[in-house]
Amino acid sequence: MRIKCLGGFREVGKTAVLVEGKENVLFDYGMEVEKGKMPLRPNKVDSIILSHAHLDHSGYVPVLYKKFRPSIYSTAATFDLSHLLLKDSIKIARIKNLPKQFTKNEIEKMKKYETRITYGQRIDETNFSLDVFDAGHIPGSTAPMIELDNKRILYVCDFNTQSSRLLNGAKIDAKDIDILFLESTYAERDHMPRDETEKRFFEVVRSTIENGGTVVLPCFAVGRSAEILMVLNSFNPNFPIYLDGMAKSATEITLKYPELLRDSKALNKALSKTKEIWDDMERKKISKEPCAIISSSGMLEGGPSVRYVKYLYDDPNSSVVFTGFLIPETAGRILAETGRFITEGFDMKIKMNIYRFDFSVTPETPVFVRDFEKTKLCPIKDVANDFDIDTLECYAFDKNTLKSGWYRVSSVIKHDYSGKLYKIRTKTGREIEITQGHSVFILRNGKITDVPGEEVKVGDYVAIPKRILGEEPIQTVDVSKCFKLNSSTSPKQITVNNKLCRLLGYYAAEGHAIDRIGISLNSKTEQDIAEEIRDCIGSTFSNLAVVDYHPNSSELQLRFGGTLTARIFEELCGRGSQNKKSPDFLFQCSDEHILEFVGAYLTGDGWFEGGKIRAKSKSKKLINDLIYLLLQAGIIAKYDGIRIAKERKASQGMIFKESISHVLRIHGIDDLKILLPFLRGKIRNDVKYFLKATKMVWSAPPRGLPVRELDIKSSLEGYNWRIEKILRSPTRNHINPNLIKSEKIKNQFLRDVISGDVAFDLVKNIVESDYNGEVYDLSVPGTQNFLGGFGGMFLHNSAHAGRADLFNFVNNIRPKKIVCLHGDNCEWFAKELNDKGFDAIAPKNGDVVDI
Incomplete structure (x- = not known):
């Protein structure tokens, strides 16, 4: 048996795989959408198995009927949708002045050789058999398995194990697979949880419309348009929604097959509330009103979506929102990455807001990680190079118990992002810069909720570590x-x-x-x-x-x-x-060793006044290191910002130029008591005198508990005069947890807060900015979070559909050999699969693989 790699290897587009045996079976024969490139031409084709209708898989199937007359197998929905897309591609090729590869005559010839199949069906032909599995990608999509020459071959190229509004997740019950063809599109990244993505998406649409703007939603006509329509309708929108382009016809075809859908009634209901657009006069009219417009094409390669962006390109109140994968070099990808719209003679920097739903933190964000030999704060962009990925762990907390510890990191994820950044700063000076969809953990309504950056508000309480558990020194x-x-x-x-x-x-x-x-x-x-x-x-x-x-x-x-x-x-x-830092090895030391270092530093650079130790350094990196180190000793230190020392002349005649220093602050009786034995000189004497003289009980956050947000009154049995006094005050909201420890607490969550490793810091400031560049994330199975940022906040990770699904799928199937295709990351993905004990390869277009 021989495999010929005709297209889609180490790339996205023009997918085509020929398996030669007693029967020459071709999986897909697609086009490269941007430039209309074809796969390599096969010498002989007996049968074609079409996985789904998207043009990068179906786009050049009619070309084969100029020379061959192969049988072609697919679902009825795939055939109907592919006919629609293929006819439209002829028109697009004419508009783009691309070579004419086939006509409607070849499409009609193709129809004569179609065999319609259904999920769960098995077809036995003379030289091979075919089993049909649901790929969960778009209506009618399949993951076909053939038995040919005593080999079981499974083809999985575009699949989704997670259920969506439109479809149920993939159902691929295949066993004893010899060869698995597996997509690599999302091999290096995971996606945000579905409900978070939908909520965030709707908020972007709603806020744009409330500000008087128009939202253009370029969507794949097949599948995605209907999906986005259902998502919008699920939030009961009070604004008009329009459907334009081929999305109208594709949705009508989809509704012909209600048995393929998760909830056909919901789609019909959403469609009934939508107005269809048919001509340019209507398009210009609705472009001037606050509304949402769903239109093909999803990558802005033709279709009415192009017209809408041209109408609205200079409107800063309007938005273009991408909801699917953008192939490199397409107009949509270029727009998302550069802010320029380049298509059909149009090249303009647009003023519209651009949203693309991939989300993480900025490259320089420090994260607290370790591997088998070291532990340190490291910029997230350097983690993959500086640490052993197989033993990589991050510090995180368990939302169920509020206990913290070290957890396995399954991957470091990097991708491009263009959109808003939110710099969140807390009362204690902690700071994180995140994208609009990346979440932090906020205390709301008596529980911890992961909230996207764009929804965090001043006055929220964000989760931070109360202490970091040490390790073997x-x-x-x-x-x-x-x-x-x-x-x-x-x-x-x-x-x-x-x-x-x-x-x-x-x-x-x-x-x-x-x-x-x-x-x-x-x-x-x-x-x-x-x-x-x-x-x-x-x-x-x-x-x-x-x-x-x-x-x-x-x-x-x-x-x-x-x-x-x-x-x-x-x-x-x-x-x-300006370049001072703490030694990395201190993160692997005992509390005593850490406190000796910190105590000496404070003795040299610190002072005591007003019940607080302060120290200043020109190095913000050193101050951040100290805050994390002190957490290992159970001390929650604060960052007081910068202090500017003006130019001055010393008594000896020396001139000291103006300088900027970063200020560390430590206060609270318990924290000062921990530090006292490690201080020397004047600062030791000052702290010692203060501790003897004061009986102050510190109740400010993050040590103090927010009474209203935790609903402490309802959580305690009986009357508590301290709580009542706080609730009557318009300015007070916090209580020292030691003052209620002896009370009978009815609420388990409050008990966990008091005994656990998580504290809550008050959000004091949020600054919004534009960003276009790389962002990073850690994938952390189980806890779904990691500790990072200046001073330390718990950050939600991305760990749902995508990369994790690929590995879970492979582990369940356990194929003898894996052939990676359909992605820019095929080589990397194959290497990682091999590292995990699988036999995986990533051939190039044109390669021939003998099995």
Whole structure:
């Protein structure tokens, strides 16, 4: 048996696979939609199996009837819909001045050889047999399986296991498969949960119309138009909806086959509330009114949707909303990625809002991840390169118990996005920048709900970690990459202990690394700290001498080491005040080691006033590291923003230029008590005095619980005077959880909040901006969330239909061999399948594979 890869391999479009045996069976024969390219031509075809009607699978089937007379098998709905699309493609080719590959005569010839099949049917022909499975993609779509030359071959190219408004999910009950042809379109990404996507989609449409704009919904005529019509109708819209182009005819054909639909009555109901558009006069008229227009084509390659965008391109109140996959180089894909509409002699930067439903976080967003050898905060864009994907885990929480921990990451997802970004900042200074559809977890109506970025409001309470659970502490840190490996005198490992961590904390606060290490202190008031630093140096680097240097009468610099030592400190903590960071290995250390580092840093760069410890740094990265590290010690630190120091002249005559610093804040009696043993000097004395003098009970968020949002009054048995007092106050809303622990709590969720690992921070500011570029996401099975952003917030992930479905499907089928096709990611997908123990290949167009 031989497989000839005629088209659709390592690409989307012109799909065609020829299996040669006793019978030459061709699966699909489609076109490349943008430029009308054909697959390679087969030498002989005995039978054709058409999986579904979309032109990238059916578009050039009539061409084959110029030379051959093969039998062709598909469902009745697929044949009816493909006839409609094929006739329209002749017209589009004429408009685009593309080569004329076939005429209506070839379509009529094709009809003579059609055999109509149904789901669950088995057909036995002379040389092969055919089983028909429902692919769940569009009405009539199939996942055919043939038995040929004692081989069972399953062809799955465009399928959906998730039920939609229009169709039930795929039902593919195939066993003992020798060869599986499998699509790779969504192999590197997952989709948002269905209900979230629908809700977010409707809000985009509704808000555009409420602002006086028109919404253009370019849709595939077959399947997607009817689906979008049903989604809109499910929200009981109070605005007009119009249906235009071939979508009208395709929907009528779809309704001829109610047995294929999930709810034909719902589609009929939606259609009855929709007005159909038939000419340009009506199109111009409705373009001037607030409404939603569903029109072909889905990729803006012809059809009335092109006219609507031309009418509305300079209207900033109107929107174009894409709801399906956009093939590269199509007008829709170019518009979504660049904001320019280029088609039929029209090239214009449009002012309309552009929405495309793929959603995640921006590339620089830090996420808290680990693999088998390291744990650190890492920009999400670098995770795939810096970590071992097979052992990759992220920090997340369980919505059922509110307990947190480490969870497996199944994939790192990257894709293009054009649309709105929402920068969300909380009362404690935490910050995340997300796309309009990516969700954070919000406390609403007494429960945690994942809310898309565009729906988050000032005053919401967002979920953050109360603490991060530590892991088994490491004993040594590898510093061998800081120097040449043939250096026999250089240490390859440094023992991790309190004194190393404390020394690094002083360096992070007041140190510099050039050709040696220098740590600056006040020579008059910090002699005890200088002695401690000397002790830490002697214990960690016993062969290094410490030199006292006095740049002026009030400054003492402790200098030690040389170029190698400078490299080690630079690798661990950065070089220069703007590039300082905490050592990554601290995330794998005990609470004590972490607090030694933080305590030394606060001693060097911190001060105490008004019941609060503050510290400033020119490095925002260092402040973020400290917030995450303190969470491991059970301390919820805050970010107070930036502080600008104006240019000034010191008493010794030195000029200090204007500088910007980022400010860390720690307050609350419990948190200060944890830190006190690790502080030195004046800041220690100030904190110690404050703790003796105060009996303040801190109730502000995120430690304090929001009384109204948690409905604490109803959750407690009996009367609580503190709660009543808060509810009578127009300004108070929070209570320290320690004040209600002894109460009898009826509500399990409130008990979980008090005992769990999740706190709630108040959203103080949201800034909206436009964005066009790459975005990233982590797929986390089970918890569906991960910890990320500046300061740390729990972020919803994308982990439903798409990539996860592909792997689940393969695991269930367990084929002997997989051939990846129909996607830009075929090679990558095949490699990952092979890594998981399957035999997978990703051939190119034109390849011949012997089986």
